[in-house]
Amino acid sequence: xxxxxxxxxxxxxxxxxxxxxxxxxxxxxxxxxxxxxxxxxxxxxxxxxxxxxxxxxxxxxxxxxxxxxxxxxxxxxxxxxxxxxxxxxxxxxxxxxxxxxxxxxxxxxxxxxxxxxxxxxxxxxxxxxxxxxxxxxxxxxxxxxxxxxxxxxxxxxxxxxxxxxxxxxxxxxxxxxxxxxxxxxxxxxxxxxxxxxxxxxxxxxxxxxxxxxxxxxxxxxxxxxxxxxxxxxxxxxxxxxxxxxxxxxxxxxxxxxxxxxxxxxxxxxxxxxxxxxxxxxxxxxxxxxxxxxxxxxxxxxxxxxxxxxxxxxxxxxxxxxxxxxxxxxxxxxxxxxxxxxxxxxxxxxxxxxxxxxxxxxxxxxxxxxxxxxxxxxxxxxxxxxxxxxxxxxxxxxxxxxxxxxxxxxxxxx
Numbered sequence: 001x002x003x004x005x006x007x008x009x010x011x012x013x014x015x016x017x018x019x020x021x022x023x024x025x026x027x028x029x030x031x032x033x034x035x036x037x038x039x040x041x042x043x044x045x046x047x048x049x050x051x052x053x054x055x056x057x058x059x060x061x062x063x064x065x066x067x068x069x070x071x072x073x074x075x076x077x078x079x080x081x082x083x084x085x086x087x088x089x090x091x092x093x094x095x096x097x098x099x100x101x102x103x104x105x106x107x108x109x110x111x112x113x114x115x116x117x118x119x120x121x122x123x124x125x126x127x128x129x130x131x132x133x134x135x136x137x138x139x140x141x142x143x144x145x146x147x148x149x150x151x152x153x154x155x156x157x158x159x160x161x162x163x164x165x166x167x168x169x170x171x172x173x174x175x176x177x178x179x180x181x182x183x184x185x186x187x188x189x190x191x192x193x194x195x196x197x198x199x200x201x202x203x204x205x206x207x208x209x210x211x212x213x214x215x216x217x218x219x220x221x222x223x224x225x226x227x228x229x230x231x232x233x234x235x236x237x238x239x240x241x242x243x244x245x246x247x248x249x250x251x252x253x254x255x256x257x258x259x260x261x262x263x264x265x266x267x268x269x270x271x272x273x274x275x276x277x278x279x280x281x282x283x284x285x286x287x288x289x290x291x292x293x294x295x296x297x298x299x300x301x302x303x304x305x306x307x308x309x310x311x312x313x314x315x316x317x318x319x320x321x322x323x324x325x326x327x328x329x330x331x332x333x334x335x336x337x338x339x340x341x342x343x344x345x346x347x348x349x350x351x352x353x354x355x356x357x358x359x360x361x362x363x364x365x366x367x368x369x370x371x372x373x374x375x376x377x378x379x380x381x382x383x384x385x386x387x388x389x390x391x392x393x394x395x396x397x398x399x400x401x402x403x404x405x406x407x408x409x410x411x412x413x
Contacts, residue, residue, distance in 0.1 A: 001030070002029075002030045002104045003032070003408070006097055006113050007112075008093065009112050010057050011042075011257065012257060014039045015042055015232075023401030024408075032049040032050070034101075038057065053093045055089045090171050090172055090175040095183075101124055101126065105127075107121035109130050111132060122193065123185030124185075130202065130205070131404075132206050132207070136165075137204070137220075138157075139218055142157060143157050143346070144163070145347075147164060169190045203222045204222060206226060209227050209329075209398055210225045212354065212391075213225070227403065228330070228400045233305045233308075240301070250314040251281035252275060252314050253283050253310065253316045254275075254282055255284070259289055261289045264290040268293045274369075274371035278372040278375040282299075283313070286301070310327055310330075314334075316328045316336075319344055319363075320347040320351070325350075329391060334379065335357045338363055338366055359377070
C-alpha cells in the first residue's frame with residue numbers, strides 16, 4: 001500500500017512520524033513523509049521516502065511575528081497569534097501536499113496539517129485517517145492542551161477545546177479556496193468537513209501512551225490512543241559528548257528544543273548559575289532558543305540523538321513539547337519541565353502527576369534559584385528516578401505502530 005504521511009511544524013511535530021513510517025515500511029508498505037524540506041535528514045536510513053514542502057519553521061519562529069508569541073501571556077492569546085501566522089503557511093504548502101497525495105492509496109493526516117490533509121484526501125477520493133501527538137478533541141476531563149492544559153472545570157474544559165477547534169478551522173479557509181480554484185476539487189468548507197468527519201467517526205490515532213494520558217471517557221468512537229511512535233534516529237553521540245560523559249558524574253541535559261526565548265544570553269547565564277548552585281555538571285543544547293554556555297563543567301552542543309543521551313543523564317530540563325516529553329519518558333530519567341507555550345503546560349503537568357518530575361518551572365519564572373531548587377529535588381529524591389524507570393519499562397512493552405497497521409487494514413477493506 002502506498003501511504004503518504006502529511007505533517008507540519010517543528011522537529012518534534014515531525015520526528016515521531018519517521019519512526020511510524022519506518023514501522024509501516026517494515027510491514028511492507030511504501031511510505032512517503034511530506035513535510036518541510038528542512039527535515040529531510042530525519043528520514044535518512046529509514047527507507048521512508050521524503051516529499052519536501054515549503055515554509056521554513058525555524059525562520060518563521062525567529063521572525064518578528066514568531067517572536068511576538070512571547071508578548072501574549074495567555075494560552076488563547078498565543079493561539080490566536082499562531083493562527084494568524086499559520087494561514088499563509090498553510091496556503092503555501094497546499095500545492096506540495098496535493099502533489100504528494102497524487103498516486104497514494106491512503107493519506108495519514110497528522111497534527112497541525114490534519115484538516116488540510118483530510119480535505120486533500122476527500123478531494124482526491126482517497127481514504128484517510130488522522131494522527132495526533134497530543135489530545136486535540138474537546139473533553140471535559142482536562143483543559144485544552146494547546147491552551148496550556150490548565151483545567152477550567154468540566155464545562156470550561158470542553159469550551160476551551162471547542163475554541164481551539166474553531167481557531168484551527170480558520171487556518172485553512174484560504175488553503176481550501178486554493179484546492180478548489182487551482183486543483184479543481186469540489187470541497188466543502190473546513191467546518192463542514194470536520195463535522196462530517198465527526199458524524200462518520202473518522203478514525204484518529206494518538207501517538208502517546210494511555211499510561212501517560214488515559215483516553216477521555218467522553219471522546220467519541222474512533223478516537224483511539226495507539227502508543228508512542230519512537231523517532232527513527234541511527235546517529236551516534238559526538239566524540240565531544242562521549243568524552244564529557246566519561247569525565248565525571250552523570251550531567252544534567254538542558255534544552256528547549258524548537259522553542260524560542262526573548263533573551264537567550266540572560267537565560268543561558270541563569271542555567272549555568274543553577275547548575276553550579278546545585279553542584280551538577282551540564283550539557284546545554286543550543287536549539288532554536290540559541291542557548292550557549294561553556295565552563296569546566298558545562299558544554300554546549302547542537303542537535304544530538306536524545307535516545308542515546310538521555311538515559312545517561314542525571315536529569316533532563318526541557319520545554320515539555322510532545323516529542324521531548326516522550327523521549328524523556330522513554331529514557332526513564334527524572335525531569336524538570338520548563339513549559340514555554342502551547343501544549344508545554346499540559347505535558348509538564350502530566351510529568352508532575354506521574355511523579356517523574358518534582359515540579360514545573362515555567363519559563364517566565366525561571367531563575368537560577370528556582371531551577372537549582374527543582375534540580376536538587378529531581379536528582380536527590382530517588383523516588384522520581386524510580387517512578388521514571390518503572391514507567392519506561394512499561395512503555396517499552398507497548399507497540400504504537402501495530403494499531404496504525406490495524407487501522408490501515410480496516411480503512412482500505
